[in-house]
Amino acid sequence: MNVQRRRTKILNLIRTRPVLSQSQLSQRLKAEGCHATQATLSRDLRALNLVKTHAGYKLPDQLGANGDNTERQRLTIIQFMVEVQAAGNLVVVRTHPGNASPVALSLDTIGWKEIVGTVAGDDTILVVTANAATARLVRRRLLALNN
Amino acid sequence: MNVQRRRTKILNLIRTRPVLSQSQLSQRLKAEGCHATQATLSRDLRALNLVKTHAGYKLPDQLGANGDNTERQRLTIIQFMVEVQAAGNLVVVRTHPGNASPVALSLDTIGWKEIVGTVAGDDTILVVTANAATARLVRRRLLALNN
DNA sequence: GCCCCAAAAGAATAAATATGCAAACAAGCG
DNA sequence: CGCTTGTTTGCATATTTATTCTTTTGGGGC
Numbered sequence: 001m002n003v004q005r006r007r008t009k010i011l012n013l014i015r016t017r018p019v020l021s022q023s024q025l026s027q028r029l030k031a032e033g034c035h036a037t038q039a040t041l042s043r044d045l046r047a048l049n050l051v052k053t054h055a056g057y058k059l060p061d062q063l064g065a066n067g068d069n070t071e072r073q074r075l076t077i078i079q080f081m082v083e084v085q086a087a088g089n090l091v092v093v094r095t096h097p098g099n100a101s102p103v104a105l106s107l108d109t110i111g112w113k114e115i116v117g118t119v120a121g122d123d124t125i126l127v128v129t130a131n132a133a134t135a136r137l138v139r140r141r142l143l144a145l146n147n
Numbered sequence: 148m149n150v151q152r153r154r155t156k157i158l159n160l161i162r163t164r165p166v167l168s169q170s171q172l173s174q175r176l177k178a179e180g181c182h183a184t185q186a187t188l189s190r191d192l193r194a195l196n197l198v199k200t201h202a203g204y205k206l207p208d209q210l211g212a213n214g215d216n217t218e219r220q221r222l223t224i225i226q227f228m229v230e231v232q233a234a235g236n237l238v239v240v241r242t243h244p245g246n247a248s249p250v251a252l253s254l255d256t257i258g259w260k261e262i263v264g265t266v267a268g269d270d271t272i273l274v275v276t277a278n279a280a281t282a283r284l285v286r287r288r289l290l291a292l293n294n
Numbered sequence: 295g296c297c298c299c300a301a302a303a304g305a306a307t308a309a310a311t312a313t314g315c316a317a318a319c320a321a322g323c324g
Numbered sequence: 325c326g327c328t329t330g331t332t333t334g335c336a337t338a339t340t341t342a343t344t345c346t347t348t349t350g351g352g353g354c
Contacts, residue, residue, distance in 0.1 A: 003332075008222050015249075021310060037334055042312055048219045051198040051210065052311090059219070061252065063198065063207040072195045072206070075155050105208065149350095150302070168340060184304055189342055199341090 001034045007044055009034055011059075018056035025057075073106035078146045082123075086135040091127040093142065100125050114138050153181050154191055158206075165203035172204075220253035225293045229270075233282040238274040240289065247272050261285050 009032060010025065019025045022041045029036055036044075050057045080099040085092045095103050104120035107127060114137060116128040129135045156179060157172065166172045169188045176183055183191075197204045227246040232239045242250050251267035254274060261284060263275040276282045 004222065004225075007218070008226050011219065011222060023310080038311075039313080039335075040333060042310095043333090046201045046312090048222075049201070050219075051200045051205070053198045054193045054196070058198070060210040061256075063210055071154070072158065072197075075151065075158060075195075078151075079155050170340075185341075186305080186343080187303055189340095190303090193342090 001036075003044075006034050006036060007048060010041070010044055011048065014050065014057055014059065015062075020056045070110050073110040074145055076102050076106040077110075077142065081142065081145075084139050084142045086132070086139045089129050089131050089135050091129065091135050091138050091142070093125040093127060095123050095125065097123045099123070112138065112141070150191075153183060154195060156181055157188070157191055158195065161197065161204055161206065162209075167203045217257050220257040221292055223249050223253040224257075224289065228289065228292075231286050231289045233279070233286045236276050236278050236282050238276065238282050238285050238289070240272040240274060242270050242272065244270045246270070259285065259288070 006029065009029060013019060013025065013028055019028070022038045022045070025041050026036060026038055029041075045052075045057060049060065051060060051063070052058075053063070080095040080103050081093060082096060083094040093100075093103065093107070100120040100123055104118045104125045107115055107118050107125065114129050114134045116130065118128065119126045127135075127138060129138055153176065156176060160166060160172065160175055166175070169185045169192070172188050173183060173185055176188075192204060196207065198207060198210070199205075200210070227242040227250050228240060229243060230241040240247075240250065240254075247267040247270055251265045251272045254262055254265050254272065261276050261281045263277065265275065266273045274282075274285060276285055
């Protein structure tokens with residue numbers, strides 16, 4: 001079994017279902033008639049530039065999607081957010097200078113369906129919501145983030 | 148030092164320069180007056196949903212960027228690519244049925260500046276290049292991928 | 295204050311991953 | 325073929341990470 005074929009198999013396995021460890025990967029490969037030790041797989045995974053998440057090895061592309069984790073976003077927001085106001089169907093978020101971008105990214109990925117989209121400047125973010133009531137709701141939730 | 152502040156520090160450290168191991172992270176935190184053992188950091192990294200790459204721990208966002216690795220793309224392309232033709236400033240890539248998407252993604256991320264963009268169907272990809280000569284060049288490079 | 299509960303952290307250790315080194319293998323050349 | 329050179333792999337092991345179990349910490353309520 002040559003390097004190329006083995007690595008292709010690895011990619012296919014990882015694309016289809018979670019692979020949690022290198023020994024698990026070794027077993028699944030063996031089931032397909034491809035023998036390799038953990039040491040070899042360690043080298044393969046590096047060559048393929050795969051990353052290890054708590055849910056298994058992933059292609060870098062497969063990552064942005066599974067953003068069900070919000071702890072990181074929450075911390076970024078409370079770290080930089082200075083002031084929040086609702087204005088019509090917008091929420092205006094002020095941040096420490098220069099830090100609007102990371103906060104906006106967090107708002108985009110935190111998974112609140114009330115947030116339609118965001119526009120970030122240097123220290124100001126406009127968060128677009130459906131209507132004024134929703135804007136006020138989002139404002140309240142932002143203020144409540146630091147428990 | 149409470150959880151929230153420590154995790155914020157972790158995010159900042161990781162955003163600024165590579166953190167290769169949890170013990171290294173522990174040392175850098177200590178240098179900022181924040182003591183924590185490796186066990187605690189293991190739990191923090193999971194809570195923050197960070198991923199481990201061969202170049203250190205990263206935020207999922209930081210990943211698409213460092214795509215200097217092409218081995219994965221190369222394997223995906225040679226696995227599914229069936230035929231390549233140049234036509235004007237386009238390259239037409241045929242793949243095994245249903246596999247145009249992963250190949251197109253690989254073409255998009257392999258980092259060839261000659262490739263302006265791609266459109267994928269079910270088993271066909273149109274690769275847009277600047278002109279006919281470039282299209283022929285890309286075709287040749289694709290054919291040469293399987294060494 | 296004291297007591298109780300829950301969350302957080304550490305110590306010890308199990309589990310997983312990376313790596314130095316030697317053996318196996320492959321490709322080219324005389 | 326036999327020799328050299330470079331790559332790939334496995335084995336043994338060092339290093340790193342996850343987990344279990346225990347201790348500490350940080351609030352409420354009284």
